[in-house]
Amino acid sequence: MIYADPPRAPAGSVPDCVVSQVKRDAMGRPDAPALVALLLGAVGVGYRLVLTVLTVPASNSDEATFGLAALHIAGGHERPVFLYGQRYMGVLESYLAAPLVGWAGPSWPLLRLPLLALYAIFLWLAYRLTRHLFSPWLAVVVVGLLALGSERVVRDQLTVVGGRPEVKPAVLALLLIAVALGEDRIRHRWLATGGFGLLVGLALWSDWLIAPYLLVAAVVLVLAVPRELVGWPGVLLVAGFLVGIAPVVKDNLVAPPGQDSLSVLREVSTKEGVAPTIVDRVRGGLLEGVPLASGLCPMDGCARWAQWFGVLYPVLLVAAAGLGLVAYRRAGDHAARVRAAAVLALVVGAALTLLVYVRSPLAATDPLGNARYLSVLQISLPAVLWPLWLAAAHALRATAGRVARLGGVTAAAVLAGLTAAAVAGTAAFLAHAPGVRAEEMSARRLADTVLRSSLHEVYGDYWTCNRLIFNTGEAVACGVLDGNLTPGQNRYPAYWQRVGRADRPGYVVAVGSSAERGLRRLLGDRADAALVAEVGDSRVYHPDRAVRPWR
Numbered sequence: 438m439i440y441a442d443p444p445r446a447p448a449g450s451v452p453d454c455v456v457s458q459v460k461r462d463a464m465g466r467p468d469a470p471a472l473v474a475l476l477l478g479a480v481g482v483g484y485r486l487v488l489t490v491l492t493v494p495a496s497n498s499d500e501a502t503f504g505l506a507a508l509h510i511a512g513g514h515e516r517p518v519f520l521y522g523q524r525y526m527g528v529l530e531s532y533l534a535a536p537l538v539g540w541a542g543p544s545w546p547l548l549r550l551p552l553l554a555l556y557a558i559f560l561w562l563a564y565r566l567t568r569h570l571f572s573p574w575l576a577v578v579v580v581g582l583l584a585l586g587s588e589r590v591v592r593d594q595l596t597v598v599g600g601r602p603e604v605k606p607a608v609l610a611l612l613l614i615a616v617a618l619g620e621d622r623i624r625h626r627w628l629a630t631g632g633f634g635l636l637v638g639l640a641l642w643s644d645w646l647i648a649p650y651l652l653v654a655a656v657v658l659v660l661a662v663p664r665e666l667v668g669w670p671g672v673l674l675v676a677g678f679l680v681g682i683a684p685v686v687k688d689n690l691v692a693p694p695g696q697d698s699l700s701v702l703r704e705v706s707t708k709e710g711v712a713p714t715i716v717d718r719v720r721g722g723l724l725e726g727v728p729l730a731s732g733l734c735p736m737d738g739c740a741r742w743a744q745w746f747g748v749l750y751p752v753l754l755v756a757a758a759g760l761g762l763v764a765y766r767r768a769g770d771h772a773a774r775v776r777a778a779a780v781l782a783l784v785v786g787a788a789l790t791l792l793v794y795v796r797s798p799l800a801a802t803d804p805l806g807n808a809r810y811l812s813v814l815q816i817s818l819p820a821v822l823w824p825l826w827l828a829a830a831h832a833l834r835a836t837a838g839r840v841a842r843l844g845g846v847t848a849a850a851v852l853a854g855l856t857a858a859a860v861a862g863t864a865a866f867l868a869h870a871p872g873v874r875a876e877e878m879s880a881r882r883l884a885d886t887v888l889r890s891s892l893h894e895v896y897g898d899y900w901t902c903n904r905l906i907f908n909t910g911e912a913v914a915c916g917v918l919d920g921n922l923t924p925g926q927n928r929y930p931a932y933w934q935r936v937g938r939a940d941r942p943g944y945v946v947a948v949g950s951s952a953e954r955g956l957r958r959l960l961g962d963r964a965d966a967a968l969v970a971e972v973g974d975s976r977v978y979h980p981d982r983a984v985r986p987w988r
Contacts, residue, residue, distance in 0.1 A: 481556075494588060503597040511536065529643045534549075549596065590730070612654055616657070638680060721795075721801040726811045727814070791814075883975055893913055898918065959986060
């Protein structure tokens with residue numbers, strides 16, 4: 438944490454020993470902005486700790502797949518590089534959770550606990566970078582906004598679904614390393630460049646969507662130490678990157694034809710489908726995606742009045758870019774230029790991320806489901822707020838004219854409105870938390886019911902299966918079927934094969950679903966006798982003989 442320097446007394450006014458003691462006291466205690474930021478950060482971490490213990494947001498089968506990978510890693514059975522059935526999403530989060538679930542068994546709070554630690558690190562790094570590049574009290578505002586959390590924001594921070602919780606602190610750490618190198622504040626510079634490369638490699642393995650921010654952070658590093666990178670620090674930079682990206686390289690070397698990461702990504706990005714206009718994609722990305730990712734809206738969408746921040750966001754980016762360019766041109770020394778470059782990196786990283794997002798048809802066709810890909814914009818929050826902060830601060834000066842005062846009042850109103858909207862988003866999430874908790878408890882009762890029914894192999898839909906497997910610690914295997922009772926997305930083939938060998942597999946189906954209707958037609962007059970239990974919105978069937986209509 439960066440503390441304010443103590444005030445200096447005029448020469449000769451007090452003895453040197455007294456001045457030294459004052460300096461030690463001031464450097465030993467955080468100043469007012471640091472204390473307020475610490476308090477707000479503690480509230481944010483405590484809030485998320487309670488949610489983690491309660492498993493809110495609720496778990497799902499995507500998260501369970503990471504949990505199952507953690508169990509396999511802890512047991513020494515496998516060393517996966519990518520998520521099962523998704524050969525481009527790294528499983529770093531599974532490795533972080535493996536010691537905990539290996540020690541205590543499958544547990545959603547323990548699975549999420551490393552992400553809580555990553556969130557705390559993200560808050561700390563956001564405070565340090567904002568204070569160093571902008572101002573102490575803007576750093577307090579940033580921490581305060583990041584401490585709040587709507588469902589969309591908290592889900593991206595606490596649920597183990599890959600990538601975003603770990604890459605955000607990684608980018609902040611990269612920028613802090615680059616700035617410190619440019620200011621000549623790091624003693625072991627070679628180790629710093631090696632660590633920079635390692636973080637870049639790990640971040641790319643974890644989530645390739647962070648590439649725009651990694652690119653701009655690398656540019657800042659080159660500007661900070663251009664000559665050093667030609668020598669051994671550059672070698673260590675490359676070596677660190679290769680170590681971080683090594684799991685991806687190794688997996689791609691042994692991947693079957695067409696199953697390497699680039700081929701899978703190319704297939705995902707070129708699937709045929711609707712082709713919305715650029716206007717629809719920009720509208721979905723800005724008016725829905727940005728406010729959702731910023732925590733201003735509930736998960737079911739943004740009201741029209743709440744879309745104002747999406748309209749303002751690109752304007753603030755342009756203003757911040759202009760301020761950054763002016764600071765770069767007016768920089769009086771190399772360190773100041775590096776700091777200005779770091780500010781511009783935050784702006785360009787956000788702009789590139791938005792550009793990549795709105796190029797995807799999903800920005801228009803499913804903006805609510807895909808706003809999670811914009812959660813990395815939190816990295817650039819200090820730069821986005823910077824123009825507003827400067828305008829509000831300038832209005833307080835005695836020399837400010839009428840126009841400046843009006844602009845400052847408007848900027849302060851925008852900051853207040855942003856804070857109020859974030860508070861409202863957090864309150865709306867908490868209001869629905871009891872229902873979310875009830876749904877989670879229903880899923881656990883379902884797992885207990887299946888075990889009590891002596892069922893160890895069942896069929897179910899995608900959103901039931903892996904969640905059920907994790908909740909039972911793999912005591913139950915589940916094969917995924919779609920609504921037509923045909924094989925669905927089975928991420929881990931071993932479970933499907935195990936259920937396929939069972940003599941009398943059970944079925945877990947949603948009440949009234951097409952799968953239940955199809956199953957009852959197949960069972961005929963034996964359907965009621967096969968019904969074992971009903972838990973929440975699910976029913977458990979155990980037919981007297983195997984029912985596999987797809988064979």
